[in-house]
Amino acid sequence: DGGITQSPKYLFRKEGQNVTLSCEQNLNHDAMYWYRQDPGQGLRLIYYSQIVNDFQKGDIAEGYSVSREKKESFPLTVTSAQKNPTAFYLCASSIRGWETEAFFGQGTRLTVV
Amino acid sequence: RKEVEQDPGPFNVPEGATVAFNCTYSNSASQSFFWYRQDCRKEPKLLMSVYSSGNEDGRFTAQLNRASQYISLLIRDSKLSDSATYLCVVNIDGYNKLIFGAGTRLAVHP
Numbered sequence: 001d002g003g004i005t006q007s008p009k010y011l012f013r014k015e016g017q018n019v020t021l022s023c024e025q026n027l028n029h030d031a032m033y034w035y036r037q038d039p040g041q042g043l044r045l046i047y048y049s050q051i052v053n054d055f056q057k058g059d060i061a062e063g064y065s066v067s068r069e070k071k072e073s074f075p076l077t078v079t080s081a082q083k084n085p086t087a088f089y090l091c092a093s094s095i096r097g098w099e100t101e102a103f104f105g106q107g108t109r110l111t112v113v
Numbered sequence: 114r115k116e117v118e119q120d121p122g123p124f125n126v127p128e129g130a131t132v133a134f135n136c137t138y139s140n141s142a143s144q145s146f147f148w149y150r151q152d153c154r155k156e157p158k159l160l161m162s163v164y165s166s167g168n169e170d171g172r173f174t175a176q177l178n179r180a181s182q183y184i185s186l187l188i189r190d191s192k193l194s195d196s197a198t199y200l201c202v203v204n205i206d207g208y209n210k211l212i213f214g215a216g217t218r219l220a221v222h223p
Contacts (some may be wrong), residue, residue, distance in 0.1 A: 033210070042213045042214055042215035043157070043200070044213075045210055045211075048210050056210075058210065088154075090157070094211075100145075101147070101159045102211060103159075104156035104157055104158070105156060106155070106156050107156050
């Protein structure tokens with residue numbers, strides 16, 4: 001089945017540690033996105049990538065890093081510099097970008113303890 | 114001013130009611146518009162795209178008003194299963210990214 005997969009579903013991290021969230025898609029989509037959602041709030045864009053080896057900062061990129069070495073993979077690293085990392089992280093992909101439907105993974109709930 | 118604004122609700126309606134949501138956007142160059150549905154603690158899923166001429170999908174109707182810079186979603190004959198948060202999504206031309214509104218919560222009761 002084609003789709004977009006995020007792992008793990010739940011993640012606990014100690015303060016001061018970096019952690020990497022996985023996002024893989026087999027839809028052959030060019031564009032991939034990372035969003036963050038806090039309770040009762042909308043999605044905020046962290047990073048996005050239109051093609052391999054290229055990515056752009058979104059509205060809240062500070063404390064996060066990404067890579068896009070392969071078309072199907074767009075991992076997100078939450079670094080210790082991110083002051084408030086506990087949130088629901090959603091990865092999405094779309095065929096070409098902004099004009100086409102975005103498909104989401106099931107999300108990763110990150111809790112810093 | 115936020116790029117995309119929605120009334121957070123909640124809208125509490127009985128089964129069978131008709132309910133409408135509006136969403137305003139600030140960038141007049143926006144070109145693509147969508148409504149997504151998000152169930153509690155789940156990922157958003159596309160409900161429908163919004164076309165300039167308006168479009169309908171069963172009980173759902175979406176409209177775009179470029180002059181006033183808003184889109185709307187009308188749900189007729191509400192079902193219990195329509196209870197969810199509805200997210201308005203707009204592209205910002207030239208930025209190659211989708212911007213999500215904070216969502217409008219709908220609760221349909223028996």
